[in-house]
Amino acid sequence: MTTNVWRKASALTFSPTLQALLFLGLSSTVLWTIYFSTYPPVHNAVHALRHNTLMISCH
């Protein structure tokens, strides 16, 4: 029973669909942090990059 559940969980975890979603999630989180975060150290470090890229809003 336990082995069966583990197998199903593994299959789901390693399925391309879930892996692709995880990859997209991580990518968008990193993109948000670089280009849109209001966290001051990040914001100040990439302020010029944000203002010099089309579509990226700052203040």
Added chain:
Amino acid sequence: MRPSLSPPAPLPQERGVRNHGSVPPLLRERGLGGEGVLILIITLLFLSGPPAFAQTGQGKVLLTLDPPVRQLIPFEAEAEQQKSPPRFRFEAQDSQGKVLSRVRMQIKIVTPKTNPWISTDFPIVEGTELLSLDVPAAQGVVEFEQMLPIRGVYQVFVNVLPMQDASATPLVKQVLTVDVPENPVKFRNFAILAGICILVGVLGGAFIGRSGRTDILPEAMRLLLIGLTLTAMAALIFINVSAESQGGHTDMAGMANSMLPVSAPSIAQDRERVLNLDGVKEARVGTAESFQAKLTDRHTDQSIPSAFEVSVINTEKNWKLFSIATPVDDQVRWRQQFFDGSAHRIEVQTPPYSGRPALVTKSSVSVEGIAPPLFVRLKALAYLTGFVALGLFGTIGLKLRSARTGVSS
């Protein structure tokens, strides 16, 4: 029922500057003679009544920019060497094309409206009042410098009034537009960013889409990597949500302002005169604030007509936001938006008088920067994530297709 006017007609002197809402272009385009003009004016009066005619006036205002509009780029934040702001020159003319002298001009510049699809780098500034002026134009000309923060179509509302009667019916009432192109560097950087996003997606797809070869790493190692991925995401989300929950106002402007010296006194005086500069000391991006400078007699407190030289300087990077040299008037009044969230210095100077030196007064304004609306940022994030998804699913799809082709053959 109001008669429909002709579509906006471009002014002859410059591409990118357009003239809206004035009767003269309509008359000019149809090439009417004197009688035709009279008949049309009477018809307009009959159909729309005096207010409509009063709104249009009988002259026009010519706007020229230096540099020309097609050579303009918006304000470059973080530029090493900030360019000078463009110089606006307004010339009031009557219906014969002669300069209207001894008039006042009320000028208001409104920033470009919000584009629902693509934001500018200052979304808080979009569709707001940038500058308003009410200055005399003895020779029918007003000139000033004003930095333009973002790309797009600026609306410039101009009223030309008799010199001595600001409440009179405007001689000319006109709306001009200035279409400022985007800085080409931003397109280049966006193309690079989009390319990187697609490339990252392709790399992800190359690994995720390895059909039949999922045993590169042991299962435990793969689970560990997934765990690390989730932990990294959680950490980043925590940091960003914490920053957002603090109000979304970045501390950068506050930090910069706190290091500034105490504001210079906004009064300057000599034995006979007092130059007083009134206005706020704290402002917010997106909101125009009123300022007024006046020269008075120190003994009688009576206003002394004078010329005024006004300049507004960003003290963090030392670039000029606005400047004007007004002709002689009782005072100078203007409304100003500070679109960059950092401290500014306002300087007002009156020329030397009876052998006495010029009077100069300065005032500091701290400006609170405001983070862009969450929705605007989420929209841009969706675009960028879309590029990653394009590369990712495109690669996975190609791999699946080639795998199917391999199996079938």
